[in-house]
Amino acid sequence: MDTILFGQVDWSVTKTAAIACIAAPIAIVALRHIKGLSSKKLPLPPGPRGLPFIGNALDIPQDNPWETYKGWSDQYGSDIIHLKVLGGDLIVLDSLEACKELLEKRSSIYSSRPRMTMMNELLGFSWHFAFMPYNEEWRERRKIFQQALHPTRVEAYRERLVRGVRNLLLQLLDDPDNFRGHGRLLSGAFILGITYGLDIKSDEDNYIQQAERAMVSMSAAGTSSYMVDFLPSLRMLPSWFPGAKFKRDAKLWSPDAIALPRDCLRFVEDGLVGTNLVARGDAPPCIATELLEELAPDDRDYVEKKRAIHDVLGAAYAAGADTTVSAFATFFLCMIQNPDIQKKAQEVIDEAISNLGRLPDFTEYKTLPYIEALVREVIRWRPVTPVCISMTSTSTAVPHEVTEDDVYKGYHIPAGATILANVYSISHDPSIYGPNPAKFNPARFMDASQTSINPDMPMGYDAFGYGRRVCPGLQIAVESIWLVVVSVLAVFDLRPEVGEKEGFVRYNSGMLIHADPFKMRFIPRSKEAVELIRNTETATNM
Numbered sequence: 058m059d060t061i062l063f064g065q066v067d068w069s070v071t072k073t074a075a076i077a078c079i080a081a082p083i084a085i086v087a088l089r090h091i092k093g094l095s096s097k098k099l100p101l102p103p104g105p106r107g108l109p110f111i112g113n114a115l116d117i118p119q120d121n122p123w124e125t126y127k128g129w130s131d132q133y134g135s136d137i138i139h140l141k142v143l144g145g146d147l148i149v150l151d152s153l154e155a156c157k158e159l160l161e162k163r164s165s166i167y168s169s170r171p172r173m174t175m176m177n178e179l180l181g182f183s184w185h186f187a188f189m190p191y192n193e194e195w196r197e198r199r200k201i202f203q204q205a206l207h208p209t210r211v212e213a214y215r216e217r218l219v220r221g222v223r224n225l226l227l228q229l230l231d232d233p234d235n236f237r238g239h240g241r242l243l244s245g246a247f248i249l250g251i252t253y254g255l256d257i258k259s260d261e262d263n264y265i266q267q268a269e270r271a272m273v274s275m276s277a278a279g280t281s282s283y284m285v286d287f288l289p290s291l292r293m294l295p296s297w298f299p300g301a302k303f304k305r306d307a308k309l310w311s312p313d314a315i316a317l318p319r320d321c322l323r324f325v326e327d328g329l330v331g332t333n334l335v336a337r338g339d340a341p342p343c344i345a346t347e348l349l350e351e352l353a354p355d356d357r358d359y360v361e362k363k364r365a366i367h368d369v370l371g372a373a374y375a376a377g378a379d380t381t382v383s384a385f386a387t388f389f390l391c392m393i394q395n396p397d398i399q400k401k402a403q404e405v406i407d408e409a410i411s412n413l414g415r416l417p418d419f420t421e422y423k424t425l426p427y428i429e430a431l432v433r434e435v436i437r438w439r440p441v442t443p444v445c446i447s448m449t450s451t452s453t454a455v456p457h458e459v460t461e462d463d464v465y466k467g468y469h470i471p472a473g474a475t476i477l478a479n480v481y482s483i484s485h486d487p488s489i490y491g492p493n494p495a496k497f498n499p500a501r502f503m504d505a506s507q508t509s510i511n512p513d514m515p516m517g518y519d520a521f522g523y524g525r526r527v528c529p530g531l532q533i534a535v536e537s538i539w540l541v542v543v544s545v546l547a548v549f550d551l552r553p554e555v556g557e558k559e560g561f562v563r564y565n566s567g568m569l570i571h572a573d574p575f576k577m578r579f580i581p582r583s584k585e586a587v588e589l590i591r592n593t594e595t596a597t598n599m
């Protein structure tokens with residue numbers, strides 16, 4: 058046994074330590090190598106046979122690819138399937154069990170992102186940490202984001218959210234046809250408000266226009282097929298080269314992609330430096346101000362730290378605005394399609410607040426189980442990021458990348474494979490969410506008495522992803538949807554437009570899904586409801 062002696066060197070200990078230091082890394086590398094070698098002997102997960110070179114690229118439909126993935130999963134009797142697309146490996150996870158096992162339990166090797174040449178390198182979205190690989194840069198940004206928007210701090214932003222939703226009610230009263238635009242303004246203005254302290258009043262605002270242009274370019278890059286994502290070396294082609302349209306597209310879109318985080322942060326910096334608002338205590342309360350104030354200009358890492366702030370704040374808008382808007386539209390749609398559910402929700406709200414002579418606010422949060430169930434059902438029924446767009450389009454919504462060879466249920470998962478959770482199919486799995494999952498039915502989240510949330514039922518939040526990359530804006534998103542649901546139903550009856558069919562509305566397939574345009578009416582429920590909306594001063598109980 059080795060002994061430790063003070064005052065003199067015990068060479069036996071030093072020697073053992075030295076051997077351990079050298080041997081341990083070698084053993085780890087060797088084990089990984091052996092694991093890699095042995096796993097490579099195993100078969101890949103099953104999947105349809107592809108064509109030479111393009112593989113399965115043409116097998117995946119543009120519309121509702123999640124249904125096709127699920128079909129293959131049933132056909133091959135496996136909860137993971139493998140596809141080859143232009144030489145790349147794509148593994149689709151078709152069960153909650155597989156997502157939990159791989160994306161959560163083995164998250165140390167399943168949390169990276171595939172290279173996105175068009176999006177990150179040519180357009181300039183490399184600042185968006187949702188698209189970053191699993192590395193130190195990502196870790197730093199994720200940490201800042203989580204601290205800034207920690208659930209205990211979200212309450213501080215509720216007042217702004219309440220104001221935004223009151224404004225939404227007013228807009229729905231005066232200009233109901235543009236209900237989607239109003240939802241967009243609410244979520245965009247709210248996020249730009251909490252991050253940069255911007256006080257956005259209309260969708261004509263320059264900052265919101267610019268942010269929206271950036272989102273349009275992100276969506277276009279994510280929904281189009283660009284060969285450069287499969288053959289990154291093509292990025293070196295000059296833009297005049299035949300077939301190099303991607304370069305011309307990138308040139309057109311990149312100014313907006315770069316401007317979104319840069320100009321908003323500049324707004325805050327100008328306010329801080331130019332007028333010394335902080336010294337006067339007048340700086341807009343926002344995350345940017347807080348983070349910038351903590352920065353010391355003589356800090357050795359000043360430039361890198363400021364870059365991280367720039368990236369984190371931009372990511373909040375890029376990841377949070379459009380996603381929430383999609384959920385708002387799904388809520389409206391579900392209400393006109395399910396008048397009985399709408400009525401039941403209104404009864405619950407009326408019982409809780411009708412005598413109070415005010416609009417709902419966060420006082421009611423967590424006290425209305427049926428409304429909580431309704432919000433969960435909105436998120437479950439049409440998950441905003443259902444799986445991905447088809448691989449004939451290049452960028453998928455939120456793909457993961459596995460960084461080491463691995464084995465799951467006897468199948469080899471090759472390092473570098475793109476991993477997709479088939480969130481749509483999991484959200485519609487009857488063994489998890491009960492019978493008739495295609496039906497919008499908040500009651501599935503309630504217990505047998507229908508008075509409380511069923512604690513044994515999963516939250517229905519598959520749409521927010523899994524593991525270390527799970528959406529860090531979940532709480533803000535859920536609270537925003539909740540407040541819109543409870544406020545809108547308190548004062549409006551939602552009805553389909555006269556003459557419009559209230560039946561099936563298609564959803565587009567893209568980085569995120571959105572319901573196709575539909576028309577509806579927002580009918581004030583009473584004279585008092587109109588007064589409450591108009592008199593927002595009185596209505597704000599904060």
Ligand code: HEM
Pocket residue numbers: 186187188199202248372373374376377378380381384440441442455456520521522523524525526527528529530531533534
């Ligand atoms: C209904 C609304 C929303 C949905 C459905 C949603 C969904 C998602 C999903 C699926 C991911 C990727 C998860 C993964 O890789 O496994 C994600 C990432 C992210 N979300 Fe959300 N999100 C929503 C709202 C928000 C909001 C409001 C914010 C910010 C205020 C936000 C910020 C982010 C960020 C920063 C990431 C990147 C995380 C990372 O890569 O580490 N999201 N979101």
